[in-house]
Amino acid sequence: xxxxxxxxxxxxxxxxxxxxxxxxxxxxxxxxxxxxxxxxxxxxxxxxxxxxxxxxxxxxxxxxxxxxxxxxxxxxxxxxxxxxxxxxxxxxxxxxxxxxxxxxxxxxxxxxxxxxxxxxxxxxxxxxxxxxxxxxxxxxxxxxxxxxxxxxxxxxxxxxxxxx
Amino acid sequence: xxxxxxxxxxxxxxxxxxxxxxxxxxxxxxxxxxxxxxxxxxxxxxxxxxxxxxxxxxxxxxxxxxxxxxxxxxxxxxxxxxxxxxxxxxxxxxxxxxxxxxxxxxxxxxxxxxxxxxxxxxxxxxxxxxxxxxxxxxxxxxxxxxxxxxxxxxxxxxxxxxxxxxxxxxxxxxxxxxxxxxxxxxxxxxxxxxxxxxxxxxxxxxxxxxxxxxxxxxxxxxxxxxxxxxxxxxxxxxxxxxxxxxxxxxxxxxxxxxxxxxxxxxxxxxxxxxxxxxxxxxxxxxxxxxxxxxxxxxxxxxxxxxxxxxxxxxxxxxxxxxxxxxxxxxxx
Numbered sequence: 001x002x003x004x005x006x007x008x009x010x011x012x013x014x015x016x017x018x019x020x021x022x023x024x025x026x027x028x029x030x031x032x033x034x035x036x037x038x039x040x041x042x043x044x045x046x047x048x049x050x051x052x053x054x055x056x057x058x059x060x061x062x063x064x065x066x067x068x069x070x071x072x073x074x075x076x077x078x079x080x081x082x083x084x085x086x087x088x089x090x091x092x093x094x095x096x097x098x099x100x101x102x103x104x105x106x107x108x109x110x111x112x113x114x115x116x117x118x119x120x121x122x123x124x125x126x127x128x129x130x131x132x133x134x135x136x137x138x139x140x141x142x143x144x145x146x147x148x149x150x151x152x153x154x155x156x157x158x159x160x161x162x163x164x
Numbered sequence: 165x166x167x168x169x170x171x172x173x174x175x176x177x178x179x180x181x182x183x184x185x186x187x188x189x190x191x192x193x194x195x196x197x198x199x200x201x202x203x204x205x206x207x208x209x210x211x212x213x214x215x216x217x218x219x220x221x222x223x224x225x226x227x228x229x230x231x232x233x234x235x236x237x238x239x240x241x242x243x244x245x246x247x248x249x250x251x252x253x254x255x256x257x258x259x260x261x262x263x264x265x266x267x268x269x270x271x272x273x274x275x276x277x278x279x280x281x282x283x284x285x286x287x288x289x290x291x292x293x294x295x296x297x298x299x300x301x302x303x304x305x306x307x308x309x310x311x312x313x314x315x316x317x318x319x320x321x322x323x324x325x326x327x328x329x330x331x332x333x334x335x336x337x338x339x340x341x342x343x344x345x346x347x348x349x350x351x352x353x354x355x356x357x358x359x360x361x362x363x364x365x366x367x368x369x370x371x372x373x374x375x376x377x378x379x380x381x382x383x384x385x386x387x388x389x390x391x392x393x394x395x396x397x398x399x400x401x402x403x404x405x406x407x408x409x410x411x412x413x414x415x416x417x418x419x420x421x422x423x424x425x426x427x428x429x430x431x432x433x434x435x436x437x438x439x440x441x442x443x444x445x446x447x448x449x450x451x452x453x454x455x456x457x458x459x460x461x462x463x464x465x466x467x468x469x470x471x472x473x474x475x476x477x478x479x480x481x482x483x484x485x486x487x488x489x490x491x492x493x494x495x496x
Contacts, residue, residue: 002313004306023306025299069262075303088314110302113309113327 001118004148005111006077011130012142014149017113017128018089019079019097026074026106041105043076050078050102058105058155059131078104079152091155094150098158114147116140121149166451173447180442188435194426201240202421209418213411220404221396249390256379263372270365270368284351291340298337305330378491430478437474444471 004015004023022045029041029052043050054071083102085093119137121128128136135153308326312319449455449463 002309004310017310022310025303053252077403088316110306112315112330164310 001116003114005114006107007109012145014147021078021080024076026076031132048102050104055105055107065075074106076104076145077107098153099156112134112154170447170451177442184435184438188283191428191431198424202418206418209411209415223400249386253383260372260376265438267365270361273304273361277354284347287392291344294340298333301333333410342355376414437478
């Protein structure tokens with residue numbers, strides 16, 4: 001499968017490219033009062049209102065680990081919705097993409113698009129710094145880096161295992 | 165009785181001659197002593213005069229070497245103190261003017277470097293723009309990949325194009341980063357050059373002006389010393405002239421030797437006359453037998469007459485002067 005990669009601090013992360021709708025440079029967003037602290041706010045992209053997740057905060061990083069992220073330019077990875085994925089890959093839509101609302105994830109740096117052989121994907125190791133195993137679909141050793149493939153559904157709050 | 169008188173007369177004549185002889189001897193002694201002394205004194209005074217002249221010559225040479233430096237003194241290019249002072253002053257002025265010029269140019273250079281520095285900043289801004297474009301291209305290529313992925317097999321070719329575009333974006337980013345590094349180094353070098361030139365521009369001028377002031381003071385002091393020395397030398401010249409004059413007078417006065425010699429000769433003649441007279445005064449005239457008083461008178465008269473010519477000759481021709489002060493010029 002093709003994986004769109006990016007970095008979050010020192011972490012090298014990837015998302016199945018079919019789940020990705022588009023990538024933007026980070027822009028002004030409107031905060032949502034009363035929401036979780038990992039909800040950065042609402043974005044309007046070409047008429048669609050998108051809920052933007054602060055991925056670092058979602059992964060439970062402390063303020064220390066967040067660093068002075070204010071100065072770093074970030075990117076928004078906008079996800080496809082369930083119905084959009086359904087048109088391309090129905091099985092994927094059923095297993096990996098339960099969300100219907102348009103959402104996005106704020107990440108640090110963009111990486112390449114990587115071709116991953118499914119057999120090379122390993123289950124997440126027991127102790128992994130910076131990210132809970134619940135959020136990880138699997139890991140791939142890649143050019144001496146560990147590419148962590150995110151389980152987007154869990155990240156967005158859908159407990160895949162309990163539902164499916 | 166007569167014999168006794170004759171004996172006494174002879175004794176008187178003898179004593180008279182003896183004393184005359186003694187007078188002659190002492191006169192010669194005086195003459196010799198005076199001659200010796202005169203010779204020595206004359207030599208000594210002449211030596212003194214020569215030394216004084218030599219001294220005067222030296223001092224005069226010194227004075228001329230200090231004073232005339234304005235080219236009127238022949239062809240010799242000897243540096244004297246006054247010339248040295250003015251020459252140094254001239255050189256120093258040129259030197260200071262050059263330094264002030266360099267300093268002014270340094271300030272100009274500082275402005276130019278400032279311009280250069282701001283142009284460098286512009287280049288950095290432009291590079292940021294290039295980076296922004298590269299970044300946009302990168303995002304664009306990723307989105308292209310995403311769209312290609314949606315098309316599945318059909319999007320394969322498009323995907324290749326998209327990844328090539330992404331490579332280009334990355335290359336241009338690297339390129340602009342390298343340029344940025346070079347520009348940053350250049351900027352650093354320019355800043356340090358600016359610092360150096362600034363120090364040069366501000367420091368050199370003040371140093372040169374300070375040095376000029378100090379040298380001006382020194383020149384004034386040297387001039388003062390020069391003036392004082394010239395004045396002293398002038399005085400020394402005056403004193404040397406006086407010495408020379410006085411030595412001249414002294415040497416001139418040494419000519420009294422002539423007078424002494426003349427007087428001595430005159431004395432010799434007088435002694436001679438007296439000796440002749442004593443010889444002519446034969447005791448027989450006074451005490452001889454068979455002579456009448458008239459005869460004796462006549463004989464005495466004859467002797468006196470015989471000697472009178474000698475006496476008269478001796479009275480004339482002797483030195484008329486009684487002191488050196490009167491008519492010293494007539495001596496020569």
